Amino acid sequence: MSKAQPVFALIDCNSFYASCERVFRPDLGRVPIVVLSNNDGCVIARSYDAKPYVKMGEPYFQIKHKLKKHGIVPFSSNYALYGDMSERVMTLIESMVPAVEVYSIDEAFADLTGIDGRDALGRKIRSHVLRCTGIPVGVGIAHTKTLAKLANHTAKRLQVQTGGVVDICDPFKRDWVLRNTDVSEVWGVGRKMKLHLDAMGIKTAMDLAQADPWTLRNKFSVVIEKTARELGGTPCLELDEPDPPKQEICCSRMFGKRLTELAPIKEAVATYMMRASEKLRAQKSLCKKIRVSIRTGMFNPEEAKYANGVLIDMPYPTDDVRLLTKAAVDALDRVFRPGFKYSKAEVLLMSLCQQGEYTDDLFATSQSADATKLMAVLDQINGRWGRGTLRSASVPEDPDWGMRRELMSHSYTTRLDQLWRVYS
Known part of the structure; x- marks a missing residue:
């Protein structure tokens, strides 16, 4: 059969x-x-x-x-x-x-x-x-x-x-x-590729489907070859399996305004670490190393330029937002320089490993079972009642440095105080 x-x-x-x-x-x-x-x-x-x-x-x-x-x-x-x-x-x-x-x-x-x-x-x-x-x-x-x-x-x-x-x-x-269908509408054919295909007389999706796949492979790439074969009815791409856990997790944002003091930058880094640690626990990973960086705007010729970052080794693999936040916030003292107008901060979780996939040092400290349970409760509460319901004390609810979003609609489905109201 x-x-x-x-x-x-x-x-x-x-x-x-x-x-x-x-x-x-x-x-x-x-x-x-x-x-x-x-x-x-x-x-x-x-x-x-x-x-x-x-x-x-x-x-x-x-x-x-x-x-x-x-x-x-x-x-x-x-x-x-x-x-x-x-x-x-x-x-x-x-x-x-x-x-x-x-x-x-x-x-x-x-x-x-x-x-x-x-x-x-x-x-x-x-x-x-x-x-x-x-x-x-x-x-x-x-x-x-x-x-x-x-x-x-x-x-x-x-x-x-x-x-x-x-x-x-x-x-x-x-x-x-x-x-x-114009060839530009084909999945994976960008503006530059369209120009090359136009020069070969390939104007429509049918032209690409009928083109010689080996010529396309030699002239461009195996990606375009597969595209042509797929248009001709030959499957080259399967349904992908779920993505494996990420090896790095990054959270970075532009501030809503330039910051010149260290205190609000620490609040921002604590906020970004809160989000990054949520992603870390969602994929059941632990973090061994973090990088924290800050920078000024890079395009205004009238502003002085500065960018710096620092790597921090964690005492043990962890997903505890309290430990991660303290390490990141304390590290800012080493890179912050007064006199600059800062526009962005970034938190990068590195050297990630899955729980149970690393070898414990017999004499080294490891994350306690109580800390693991606490993080699970934190995620359960925020999952049920909305992100930020429980958060680190250093994370403000409505910071003045937050992203400028003056035209934002309500979070109708994720915040109890912004539920849709229907009046009879």
Whole structure:
């Protein structure tokens, strides 16, 4: 009995950041939206109806007048909301298919091999996610991951005709999509690669699918070769297994304003360490070494430049935020220099190991069982009641050095004091 041909689905949230903002603001259902980067710097996301007027990366201060002219509503980035909504969407998808690879915050590949009624399943996924979260998604189905990505693009581009679901396992439908898609829309083909392909007469996805794979490999890379083979229907990419634990964990942020005193910088480093240690415990790792660094702004010619960092060896592998925070904050005394205007701090957890995977020194101190239990309770409380419910005493609730996010919406799903209120 021959092995069933693989079938992949790509489920991708439509204009995810903007859709998250609309879930709790139904009055913005037909209003164009843009989302801004840290410190309200530039545009990092746009709703579909905002794209004709705003380019990605445009600085906010330069386009305020244009946003007002076209009735476009700007939002500061609300990563707590986006992360929580993403987790809800992915959990729903995982409950409906045999296997899932979460590819990014707003898209996931699913394995539909051997499943009948794929189009109906795609529509069921789409309606279930929309009903339970308010987030619209597109579903692309094909025999390879690259074709599934292309099918998903077509589902969004022709949403009225397709209903947001496109299955191109049928060769006739696949070829129609390939002929009617510019090569620049193919997964992995960037601006520079498009120029090279244009010079070879490869204008559409069909042209790339019919190109000689070995020529593409020799001229460019094995990545482009695999892309061409996948467009032709030959699977080269499998559903990835869950990522292994990270070997380093970094948490860094720009301050909302320049800092000249040591005390607020220590608060910032304590705050970043709180977040980094949460990630550390989430992957069940311990940290043997940390690096703390600070720097001034590097682009203002009128400001003096300075950057420095320091490595600290921990007395034993640990995930205890108290020990990690004390080591990081104390280390700042060694790198801080008065007279500078600091713009950023960074915490880097290094030399990570999994619990039970390192050899204890018979005579060395190790993390106590009480500390491990305390960290578990800390994470349980914050997981139930929202991040920051319990935190280190050195972490302020609302610091004046925090990121500038003057247009941020409420954290409707992660903070009790910002729950959506409905009045009768």
